[in-house]
Amino acid sequence: MNQYWIAVIxxxxxxxxxxxxxxxxxxxxxxxxxxxxxxxxxxxxxLSALVAAQTFTSESKLMIDHRLLGLSVAIIAxxxxxxxxxxxxxxxxxxxxxxxxxx
Amino acid sequence: xxxxxxxxxLSVSLTVGxxxxxxxxxxxxxxxxxxxxxxxxLLTFSGASQxxxxxxxxxxxxxxxxxxxxxxxxIRNGLYGVIIAPRLKVKGFKRIVAAQITIDESTxxxxxxxxxxxxxxxxxxxxxxxxxxxxxNLFTLAGALGAQAMGDIRAWGxxxxxxAAFLGLVWPRLKTNSDRALAIGCAVFAVAMTPILPAGxxxxxxxxxxxxxxxxx
Numbered sequence: 274m275n276q277y278w279i280a281v282i283x284x285x286x287x288x289x290x291x292x293x294x295x296x297x298x299x300x301x302x303x304x305x306x307x308x309x310x311x312x313x314x315x316x317x318x319x320l321s322a323l324v325a326a327q328t329f330t331s332e333s334k335l336m337i338d339h340r341l342l343g344l345s346v347a348i349i350a351x352x353x354x355x356x357x358x359x360x361x362x363x364x365x366x367x368x369x370x371x372x373x374x375x376x
Numbered sequence: 377x378x379x380x381x382x383x384x385x386l387s388v389s390l391t392v393g394x395x396x397x398x399x400x401x402x403x404x405x406x407x408x409x410x411x412x413x414x415x416x417x418l419l420t421f422s423g424a425s426q427x428x429x430x431x432x433x434x435x436x437x438x439x440x441x442x443x444x445x446x447x448x449x450x451i452r453n454g455l456y457g458v459i460i461a462p463r464l465k466v467k468g469f470k471r472i473v474a475a476q477i478t479i480d481e482s483t484x485x486x487x488x489x490x491x492x493x494x495x496x497x498x499x500x501x502x503x504x505x506x507x508x509x510x511x512x513n514l515f516t517l518a519g520a521l522g523a524q525a526m527g528d529i530r531a532w533g534x535x536x537x538x539x540a541a542f543l544g545l546v547w548p549r550l551k552t553n554s555d556r557a558l559a560i561g562c563a564v565f566a567v568a569m570t571p572i573l574p575a576g577x578x579x580x581x582x583x584x585x586x587x588x589x590x591x592x593x
């Protein structure tokens with residue numbers, strides 16, 4: 274078995290084990306009010322981090338590029354209370370325009 | 377079925393699924409066979425982990441270093457499981473399926489629906505998880521088979537569509553000034569730590585900021 278097959282099988286096995294173990298944490302561990310409050314804050318933290326990391330970084334480097342325009346357009350759309358698909362599409366469109374015309 | 381939930385789920389499924397083209401193309405370009413590329417999408421089913429293992433082996437890394445990097449990025453799916461499981465309440469085979477589709481997008485959409493109803497939250501999880509799974513795998517096959525013409529996702533704006541989607545999901549959850557402060561703090565932290573910490577850690581580390589803030593209040 275070569276390195277590629279070992280990588281495919283190993284990565285897949287650990288990926289599933291991580292996902293399944295998360296689902297198997299007993300619920301009573303999570304019923305305390307403080308834990309509930311933390312549980313409500315975690316998505317805010319992770320989603321915000323994902324937004325920023327996917328906009329301002331590329332392969333572990335900081336980078337400001339066409340994605341900043343996409344994100345700015347998304348923020349404007351959200352401030353104007355646009356529906357979700359409009360937010361996503363307007364970000365994609367503005368970003369693609371800047372990318373294609375700045376090469 | 378809540379039509380707003382369906383709309384959110386489908387738009388995320390399609391946009392994110394389309395990234396599969398780039399993955400399929402990248403995997404084959406880095407020496408993986410079409411079968412291996414498709415198996416990674418079916419079995420690993422976690423974009424960041426998949427790109428990581430392909431990148432490491434393509435750069436001449438060993439299987440072990442590829443697996444380690446991919447697994448580091450996969451830790452956050454475990455945390456998502458902890459968050460999602462008490463909201464889904466499923467057992468047996470359904471739990472296995474739920475675990476496999478517990479990723480950034482299904483968790484993000486599910487939590488974004490929570491302001492609507494617990495039922496919308498569950499629908500958002502299943503629709504997005506299964507939707508992304510279907511599109512991600514189909515597009516992986518397309519990309520691996522040589523659809524490299526569309527391989528540059530940036531030309532299609534997909535690299536901005538995904539953060540915009542995450543922003544749209546976190547937006548309704550930012551109700552108080554302290555929520556907004558947490559969001560901005562975590563965003564700055566994740567970006568600032570990216571060049572310093574190993575890949576995947578800056579994002580997962582922000583969960584601990586949320587824990588610290590939540591326990592202190």
